[in-house]
Amino acid sequence: MEVVFTFDVKDYQKRDLQTKFPQVMFHFNKKPQDAEVETATVIVTYGGDIDAALLERTAVLEWLMIASAGVEKMPLAEIAERGIRMTNVRGIHKVPMAESVLAHILALRRSLPLIYERQQVKEWNRKVGSTELRGSTALILGPGAIGSEIGRLLQAFGVRTIGCNRSGKKCESMDEVIIFDDLLDRLGEADYVISVLPSTPETKEMLLEEHFKAMKETVVFMNFGRGDLVKESVLLNALKNDEIGHAVLDVFETEPLPQENEFWTLPNCTVSPHVSSLSGKYVERALVIFESNLERWLQGVKALENIVDGGKGY
Template sequence: MKQIVCLHSLTPEQIRQIEQAAPGFELIIKNKKELTPEQVQAAEIIIGWSKTIASHALQEDSQLKWVQTWSAGVDTLPLERLRDRGILLTNSSGVHAIPISESIFAMMLSFSRQMHIAVRHQLQKKWESDLKVPGQSTLGEINGKTLVIVGVGEIGRETARLAQAFGMKVIGVRRSDRPEPNVDRMYTMESLHEALGQADYIVNVLPLTDETHHMFDAAAWNAAQKGACFINAGRGPTVDTASLIDALRSGQISGAGLDVFEQEPLPADNPLWEMDQVIITPHVAGSNDRYTERVVDIFTENVKAYVAGQKPPRNLVDYERMY
């Protein structure tokens, strides 16, 4: 019998959901340490990925034909080897739209209302109504401010929808300047710096590719409107960390909400830890209690098509674009 190997825990209902969508397949659920090399090599479909199983999954006699990742990003996978083997690759794009957009707004509202400073005062039992930090004004509001979203995919669309509800002007930046609901104006990547010059808040939700590596560098910060806040919920290496620290120190960027970093965990001696104008979360913006449910829904739709001899209709990765 053909085999599907899933590296993540599933509920009995989710197991039934997959089994009903994939008749003729045996579903094996084990973590990477429990799987034998023989089970990895025999799998036609793998849900999830791990460097631990890569050598066995990509052997010449492996049965692997399709990988459904547990994450939206695929930059940590051996893309060239998967492509050369003709293996289908689908990601979990769309799973993160709600939790990440809500995390983005938690950070933006914190900067606007200086909640992060109030919490630090609370820990010191300090009653202080002046919450401003160097380079920032006192309490503000996001209504009427301009938000620039760089990378308008599923997460960017949901972020734009929420921004419109808060009365913000929304500018989008992506490969295509095709209009998008809830985005007032769309720029292509070639016009990134022009867009940044209009931003009160900059949200980065770009994937990591050769093109986007260190896209946010000294030139980008200098092009930004002075005093803009920057939020990174995309990929850490899209940002040149050293130049961001310089921009924060100079006040060119007044605050940074960072969920992802070039090096994770963020080293204890990194200056970002000590900056009052920085909010740090440990790569958890996309985490929530409905994650597995949403991944299984994506996989179920895809596997129904796969069983019928069709390509998976959702989130098929373009190896040339790397997303």
């Protein structure tokens, strides 16, 4: 059995895999055009290099291990037609992403950007307009593993948390959970609207002009899920017309964000270049899930952890 990684891992991680699974032939840091892909039973990838042409070259591929959460750019129809299993690393992003969200919220609440700016010009000015988190409300779109961790941290600061998902099913660290259909009526309660939703047919352009008009003028909108949640023009208008107070954006319709894009220069927008999930522990955590699933696979257990439903996109 051959396992191909289309990215590289550290030498000690390679040795650990080879020691734990001596019956497996591992190939690391291979490109889609490399011959090893053609005989791989398992491909471990970030997902962006998997296309229909690569699938046509694989003879015995049975499992795609996606070392990220999103699969929207992959050839899902072809994967389903071939009966190839997909798993991802859902859950490993929750710590760095939740910490990133909290860091941005605290920075804005405690006026850190203004303090840093004044330091550059050596201005001693104690009028900074800082406020507290306690007593505020956060509405979290997608209260799954990541959203629940965001909620847990915010609750520690005395923030009321409202989760919003398709089913309305109760979620950890949410004081209340509402369904998507009720979102418009509840947006006006939130001081923070935080999205960690994946990209699916249901969530694409889910937020419309009317949603931003329903938000508080002081709200901070944060998108840490996928850039197609809202049309760029709608969000730009909301920011330029002061319909919302601030936006913190980690994801965009086009990435890298073009230099001429207005988001870069708007004073009430923070551009984060899709870095909220980055952590020195990312690959380490991904390999824990992969190793657990590989053990099951070798034992003939097909009920793997983090199975991805290609139809749903997550």
